[in-house]
Amino acid sequence: MPTEMIRARGLVRTFRRRKEVVEAVKGIDVDVAEGELVAFLGPNGAGKSTTLRMLTSLLAPTAGTAEVAGYDVVTHPEQVRARIGFIGQGNGGGFSYKVRDELHNQGRFYGLAPDVYRSRAATLIEALELGGLEKRSVQSLSGGQRRRLDVALGLMNHPPLLFLDEPTTGLDPHSRANLWEHIAAMRERYGMTIVLTTHYLDEADSMAERVVVIDHGEIVADAPPDLLKHEHADDVLTVGVASTDEDGVVAALRPDVVGGGEVDVTRRDGELRVVVRTAHGAERLPGVLEALRAAGLTVTSASGKQASLDDVFLNLTGRSLREEAAA
């Protein structure tokens, strides 16, 4: 039975900007069990990084409580920090320092003995493909190499819980994929609990076992990505039919055929365009095509689009996360 690594109740954080009080986080409750990989997903300014900073004891909550790795973040911040790894949005390695120096410095910051931090640094340099870069200054590394160094710095103390704040922001797609491979490998090797923030939908979808959707400082959904998509968004099936008999199409696509989904029929270029919104679209598609054929209708084209986390966000908030990220 996994134990709880994070238990937060009613977390609130307000900031004073000039004379205005801004409520960045508005009463968040969240639990994370040992071994989970949880992604906080939301647009910029949603409150996900603020929540993460409260959980890492970097920022004191205005109200509410949080226990991380068994310790209260307000009353025992140093105990919390001794048990977590933190990879922030910036580059953790000091630019003027050499790679190995920073890993050793990090070990000293955690009070490790020299033989322990040297051995740990050597292991992480190898595991994160930083070999040959030990004597290079941090500023001479590429963006991807710096991020891998950040992961190594975050793992120097063998943390049972690792926080990553927007770990792949600013990296090219290849470096992003490479970093994720390394994070997954480290997780496999050390069995860590991981909590990360991201506004990349694909990352949250493919990497996280659980997605916590945050918007305007509140949790609007919290479930595994597939369940979120099942509950809050539909797959979309688009079928072309060589006919003008709209009623015939609607009659053929009975509720049991489309799984209770929604059917829209429109005329386009002398034929019908049928759009079915339903859960488990891939499983429904053969039945939909069969029902149309059985009704004597000729299918000219068929395609499907799986529900995405952006659809989930759109349905929950009325806004597209993809469009907000691009804006």
Place this chain on the structure above:
Amino acid sequence: MTTAASVTTAAGADVEREAPRIVTRSGPGKLLADTWAVFTREILLTLRDPFTLIFSLLQPLIFLGLFGPLLTGAFGGGLGAPGAGGASTGDTLQWFVPGVIVMICLFGTSMTGSNLLYEVMTGSYERVLATPLGRSSILVGRALKEFAPLLVQGVIIALVCVPFGFTLYPLPALLGLVLLGVFGVGVGALSHALALASKNREWLFWGVQQSLLFPLLILSGMMLPLEAGPAWMQTASRFNPLTYMVDGERLLFAGRLDDPKVAWCAVAAVATCLVGIVVGIRATKKVV
């Protein structure tokens, strides 16, 4: 010794995980160990680049070589130096050297925040804050890094001046350097706080640092005696902690321990240190 624990992930996989390295210290031991860890990281770059140290040493020596004769000529024996009856170079140095040492301490430790600004911008400061290091150790360690090279500079300057008539009283001078170190930690912590308050506005840090530095310096009588100045300057100097540091350092470098001004120097050093650390810790908690 590494121990292993079996962990079941949420995905159901059993993973053999090495136990976390959790070192929990407390009290003065932790304060010292943390401060040492911060100091050794910070000083590493200075040790790797000794040319910076050499060039920064040249500056006060040139200052001393050019300014000293001017003072001798301008004020004769009226500098209040112990035993000053004429305008000898030795008398001038006895008055001027402690002032220069205080000056390099002030200039150096007030720069603590400038290095921090860069680390705040790149993100490495946040990484340091996410470790179990005590906040006061981060402040003190960084300030000591600025003070350590100055200590070496101060000793070298004093030794270089001995052949020119400067009399060195080792033990009182050592006490003077210790008090200067305490004062420097306070100035460094205040500079740290200023850097955090100026986050993303580098110009603000430099504007405030430069605007404060020179009035403090001039109103302390560090470079020129205030006795010849107007009454308002003499009054203002009484509210400047640096005045007490300069007065006390001059006495200590002259081998005088019995003067009450030495005690006031210690009070000014400790008070600056405490105020600096309190303000620095508050700034750290507020900004991060």
